[in-house]
Amino acid sequence: MHDALHPVNPVVTLQRLPMPVLTDVIQIIPPDRDEDPEDIFAAAPGLIFTDDFQNLHGDKGYTIVYKSKWGPIELKTADPQAEGERQLFSHYLWNASISLAERISYDGDGGNNTWSVKGERVLELGAGVGLDGIVASLAGAEMVGLLLDPSELGTKEYWDDAYARELENQEQDADDEGTVWFSESGAEEAILKQLENLEDEGLLDRQTTRFLDLGTGNGHLLFCLREDEDEDTHWPGEAVGVDYSEPSIQLARRIASQKDLGDTARFELWDLLAESPGTWSIPGGFEVVLDKGTFDAISLMPQESSQGLQAHPCEVYRKKVEPLINAEKGFLIITSCNWTKDEVLEWLAPETGELEYYAEAKYPTFTFGGQTGQSIVTLVLRRKCAQA
Numbered sequence: 001m002h003d004a005l006h007p008v009n010p011v012v013t014l015q016r017l018p019m020p021v022l023t024d025v026i027q028i029i030p031p032d033r034d035e036d037p038e039d040i041f042a043a044a045p046g047l048i049f050t051d052d053f054q055n056l057h058g059d060k061g062y063t064i065v066y067k068s069k070w071g072p073i074e075l076k077t078a079d080p081q082a083e084g085e086r087q088l089f090s091h092y093l094w095n096a097s098i099s100l101a102e103r104i105s106y107d108g109d110g111g112n113n114t115w116s117v118k119g120e121r122v123l124e125l126g127a128g129v130g131l132d133g134i135v136a137s138l139a140g141a142e143m144v145g146l147l148l149d150p151s152e153l154g155t156k157e158y159w160d161d162a163y164a165r166e167l168e169n170q171e172q173d174a175d176d177e178g179t180v181w182f183s184e185s186g187a188e189e190a191i192l193k194q195l196e197n198l199e200d201e202g203l204l205d206r207q208t209t210r211f212l213d214l215g216t217g218n219g220h221l222l223f224c225l226r227e228d229e230d231e232d233t234h235w236p237g238e239a240v241g242v243d244y245s246e247p248s249i250q251l252a253r254r255i256a257s258q259k260d261l262g263d264t265a266r267f268e269l270w271d272l273l274a275e276s277p278g279t280w281s282i283p284g285g286f287e288v289v290l291d292k293g294t295f296d297a298i299s300l301m302p303q304e305s306s307q308g309l310q311a312h313p314c315e316v317y318r319k320k321v322e323p324l325i326n327a328e329k330g331f332l333i334i335t336s337c338n339w340t341k342d343e344v345l346e347w348l349a350p351e352t353g354e355l356e357y358y359a360e361a362k363y364p365t366f367t368f369g370g371q372t373g374q375s376i377v378t379l380v381l382r383r384k385c386a387q388a
Contacts (some may be wrong), residue, residue, distance in 0.1 A: 029063040101135040126152040154300030163247035190361035215294025216241030219252030227335040242270040285326040322354040332381040358382040
């Protein structure tokens, strides 16, 4: 019997890079604390009782600091208590993510338990707070894509509740028009600047340009085009705002009436992904289609909300939006805080699609680890047949 056994191969010991323990690379800044970060595990029972080790981090209001070889990276996590019954835990920072970040950081020079991503195209699945994608970018990856996890921000229920609250608030205080998305970044000013540039280049006529605002919310972006008739920001052409949230449309219509703009801006209920355009649509398409955050929300749709679609919601978005843009002189001006310029173009301007890159708005940039970026992107995409 023993003669039939195969000989046992000798054990091969692979070189292993000693990895820093997590307590050395992770710190936390509690809310309302200005001094230097403290050790995230300073008072954790996991330091004493290993069975109670903390695997994930995401306390409300805390800033998690990952001490990378390029410098500290500050991460903000979602409020776990706001997740309701959703149990994906995707908005936490997990120890596995920290461990992977360490292994990527050593660029494959530390043995068999490290990897080099230099020059590679990287896709991070279930990105959560995006630590590994950030580290891959700093480590020299050619391109990093983050496949965003589903979120309540991608559900109709969330937006119905949000705009119902804003409706109630506005009823009590007429000056309270609700949230203006990306106002802290000056997005609407950047969009107006792009419109002015297109006019200066002879591609748009201020008096006749027609606008469609996708996911209009409270209608604030369209109101910016209507107010200050004597200013350069005034665009008097036809304007339509659409949204799939009925409270949103009610809020926008109420504010338009209060501003005496009800005759110059229409607000219509429409589900972009699920319905055909209504009677508000224009044969041949609008000269300018606007999107300030709607593509972001669609990219966060949970799986159960996107069932029945024939493709990924972002791909459906592109195919539904393209024919809404005028084929002779039409543009999509889109603003995103979830996607980089390259990622937006990959989704919305593929070679087989009808849109192409035309221009980008300028925002303040920051530099970290030799990489320069910005927290928000506004792109002007032109329909390919709309050549000057």
